[in-house]
Amino acid sequence: MTDRQRGIPSIERAEGEPADIAVDAVRAFTADVFEAAGMARADAETVAENFLWADSRGVDTHGVQRIPWYLKWFDQGICDPRAQMTVIRERPTLLSGDGHSGLGQLVATRFVERMVPKAKDSGLCLGTIRMSNDWGCGGWYPHLAASAGLAAIATTTSIPNIAPYGSRTRLFGNNPMAFAFPRREGPPILLDMALTPVALGKVLRAQAEGTELPAQWGFQDRDGSPTNDPATALGGIIPAIGGYKGTGLAMITNLLAGVLSGSAHSGNVEVGKRGQFFLVMDPDVVHPDGAEAYYDAVEDLVAQVRAVDVLPGQAVYLPGELESQQRQARLAAGRIRYPASVVDGLRKAAGRLGLPFTLTD
Amino acid sequence: MTDRQRGIPSIERAEGEPADIAVDAVRAFTADVFEAAGMARADAETVAENFLWADSRGVDTHGVQRIPWYLKWFDQGICDPRAQMTVIRERPTLLSGDGHSGLGQLVATRFVERMVPKAKDSGLCLGTIRMSNDWGCGGWYPHLAASAGLAAIATTTSIPNIAPYGSRTRLFGNNPMAFAFPRREGPPILLDMALTPVALGKVLRAQAEGTELPAQWGFQDRDGSPTNDPATALGGIIPAIGGYKGTGLAMITNLLAGVLSGSAHSGNVEVGKRGQFFLVMDPDVVHPDGAEAYYDAVEDLVAQVRAVDVLPGQAVYLPGELESQQRQARLAAGRIRYPASVVDGLRKAAGRLGLPFTLTD
Numbered sequence: 215m216t217d218r219q220r221g222i223p224s225i226e227r228a229e230g231e232p233a234d235i236a237v238d239a240v241r242a243f244t245a246d247v248f249e250a251a252g253m254a255r256a257d258a259e260t261v262a263e264n265f266l267w268a269d270s271r272g273v274d275t276h277g278v279q280r281i282p283w284y285l286k287w288f289d290q291g292i293c294d295p296r297a298q299m300t301v302i303r304e305r306p307t308l309l310s311g312d313g314h315s316g317l318g319q320l321v322a323t324r325f326v327e328r329m330v331p332k333a334k335d336s337g338l339c340l341g342t343i344r345m346s347n348d349w350g351c352g353g354w355y356p357h358l359a360a361s362a363g364l365a366a367i368a369t370t371t372s373i374p375n376i377a378p379y380g381s382r383t384r385l386f387g388n389n390p391m392a393f394a395f396p397r398r399e400g401p402p403i404l405l406d407m408a409l410t411p412v413a414l415g416k417v418l419r420a421q422a423e424g425t426e427l428p429a430q431w432g433f434q435d436r437d438g439s440p441t442n443d444p445a446t447a448l449g450g451i452i453p454a455i456g457g458y459k460g461t462g463l464a465m466i467t468n469l470l471a472g473v474l475s476g477s478a479h480s481g482n483v484e485v486g487k488r489g490q491f492f493l494v495m496d497p498d499v500v501h502p503d504g505a506e507a508y509y510d511a512v513e514d515l516v517a518q519v520r521a522v523d524v525l526p527g528q529a530v531y532l533p534g535e536l537e538s539q540q541r542q543a544r545l546a547a548g549r550i551r552y553p554a555s556v557v558d559g560l561r562k563a564a565g566r567l568g569l570p571f572t573l574t575d
Numbered sequence: 576m577t578d579r580q581r582g583i584p585s586i587e588r589a590e591g592e593p594a595d596i597a598v599d600a601v602r603a604f605t606a607d608v609f610e611a612a613g614m615a616r617a618d619a620e621t622v623a624e625n626f627l628w629a630d631s632r633g634v635d636t637h638g639v640q641r642i643p644w645y646l647k648w649f650d651q652g653i654c655d656p657r658a659q660m661t662v663i664r665e666r667p668t669l670l671s672g673d674g675h676s677g678l679g680q681l682v683a684t685r686f687v688e689r690m691v692p693k694a695k696d697s698g699l700c701l702g703t704i705r706m707s708n709d710w711g712c713g714g715w716y717p718h719l720a721a722s723a724g725l726a727a728i729a730t731t732t733s734i735p736n737i738a739p740y741g742s743r744t745r746l747f748g749n750n751p752m753a754f755a756f757p758r759r760e761g762p763p764i765l766l767d768m769a770l771t772p773v774a775l776g777k778v779l780r781a782q783a784e785g786t787e788l789p790a791q792w793g794f795q796d797r798d799g800s801p802t803n804d805p806a807t808a809l810g811g812i813i814p815a816i817g818g819y820k821g822t823g824l825a826m827i828t829n830l831l832a833g834v835l836s837g838s839a840h841s842g843n844v845e846v847g848k849r850g851q852f853f854l855v856m857d858p859d860v861v862h863p864d865g866a867e868a869y870y871d872a873v874e875d876l877v878a879q880v881r882a883v884d885v886l887p888g889q890a891v892y893l894p895g896e897l898e899s900q901q902r903q904a905r906l907a908a909g910r911i912r913y914p915a916s917v918v919d920g921l922r923k924a925a926g927r928l929g930l931p932f933t934l935t936d
Binding site for chain 2: 340
């Protein structure tokens with residue numbers, strides 16, 4: 215299988231300078247890019263909102279940095295910017311979808327938007343979508359559910375890079391697991407975690423920026439020896455959290471999102487063939503005493519976390535809290551600082567599509 | 576909160592010798608113990624089967640080793656051996672239960688037994704049970720579903736011992752996550768993992784046996800310094816897999832099994848107030864192309880795992896495979912070797928209930 219089929223991103227070495235870019239400008243630019251690439255305006259705006267959500271939360275490996283990848287897929291004809299999610303099977307608490315190899319951020323968002331009212335009507339909804347794509351920032355999907363007062367679990371297949379424990383064959387993706395639990399007010403408790411000690415996007419970024427990996431990230435070469443060279447690490451044995459536990463979760467998420475969805479799975483995951491799994495739950499129905507009892511319990515949990523004995527020099531946050539604070543601060547400032555490699559990618563994207571590039575003016 | 580309320584087990588220092596005990600004898604003995612403690616015979620046999628399932632699979636920290644704990648709870652009146660699960664709310668794809676502080680292995684088993692036909696009828700079933708207890712070996716519950724051809728996810732609250740990342744206050748249980756996916760033939764793919772690098776039962780066992788903990792287990796004292804003393808480790812900061820990822824999963828499983836079930840949660844989990852969360856799925860309904868396509872994909876996944884490039888000196892197993900092989904071997908041999916501390920506990924249990932103890936004859 216070639217890199218083209220895998221969709222393995224190659225971030226080119228950075229040219230130019232980092233830049234502070236206005237949030238509104240990068241949002242509009244992103245929508246313009248996807249519209250110019252062939253997407254309907256409303257869909258392009260949905261995708262732009264997803265990217266800005268990631269970037270504003272500091273998960274900027276999962277936002278506009280990826281625009282060049284997707285444009286390449288469009289050019290190669292392996293991802294159709296106009297493709298829409300269709301429903302294969304629908305029951306009151308079940309939805310099966312097909313993404314027709316469209317942009318993941320679009321088809322998976324439309325899929326969850328379809329699940330939310332079903333979960334509201336029926337108390338819960340389980341959904342799987344096949345023939346989807348890289349979905350960007352995994353937390354976005356349970357966040358959509360939480361914005362409607364629903365709790366959610368989501369996972370996806372991804373590029374096979376985690377080896378079954380004891381081997382060096384990359385068979386399962388470093389599949390994120392994302393969970394959101396709404397609170398009575400404010401942002402939800404939102405855990406979005408991949409199964410490696412650090413996001414692979416950080417390794418790609420180190421490669422682009424020409425820096426070494428910290429030893430504690432635990433990357434190994436193909437023979438199992440430690441390495442801090444990003445390229446060697448990306449070609450070696452990628453560690454999973456908790457050893458066989460993390461590699462086991464990689465298999466399980468592959469079964470949930472790849473096998474159960476009817477998508478490609480394991481070593482056959484490639485562009486346009488990812489699968490995703492979602493479970494959306496209405497606390498008002500699932501909690502035996504209803505929504506208010508649920509919210510009381512969540513607030514009690516938060517109060518318990520706020521009251522812990524913090525270690526010297528440390529701070530304690532709820533999952534997603536730091537990201538949510540960062541988003542608030544960045545939206546208030548109206549600007550996001552992007553590294554040189556990202557700015558360069560956006561400039562080239564504009565050039566390729568014949569769009570003006572005024573983000574760094 | 577006292578140890579009595581927490582239900583923190585104290586394994587006494589071993590007296591006597593390890594012993595090879597006949598499987599049939601220990602199963603009958605276990606049923607006799609629970610019947611003598613007040614449980615109906617059929618329920619006592621269900622519990623005995625659960626314990627032997629754990630012990631035969633080599634998960635012998637979760638089997639008959641725990642009999643003395645439960646007898647103590649019965650004596651203290653904090654767990655009623657006669658209590659049965661009751662249904663709070665039922666919908667085609669939802670079940671809410673109450674365990675009435677009965678033995679976890681009994682009420683959670685009865686709960687899953689009730690979920691299985693619902694998932695068969697409706698394609699899936701989400702269930703939560705409150706006022707349950709320590710459920711023993713977590714893999715048992717998805718295993719029950721997989722035996723009926725269903726895939727399942729399960730998690731439970733447990734004794735609070737994992738601190739929010741950056742603190743030393745034990746707030747969340749080392750909650751197991753268990754997953755089973757049935758295969759066309761033979762035992763399912765079954766991942767059963769707690770959120771610490773090693774099971775706390777192994778630390779308790781080391782304490783009972785008077786041995787030190789290996790450094791790589793990563794336990795810390797209350798100030799965050801490494802320790803290999805079991806008692807210090809049990810009183811210190813217990814590590815979670817992947818740092819903030821594992822502590823985050825501890826919070827999420829607490830939200831699923833504790834908060835959504837309407838049970839106690841976080842620092843308030845104690846004997847008789849645990850909650851459990853289950854999701855049971857029929858692959859024939861969830862997979863858009865039905866059961867045969869699901870089984871084909873699973874067998875393809877297994878074939879891919881069998882074909883990996885194994886590292887020198889290592890072996891690769893499916894999750895649960897080693898345990899399943901061990902069970903087969905132990906059942907074939909008809910005997911299980913128990914350590915001195917466990918044999919001693921069983922002898923004392925027999926004495927307390929006035930039962931003959933002939934297991935080591």
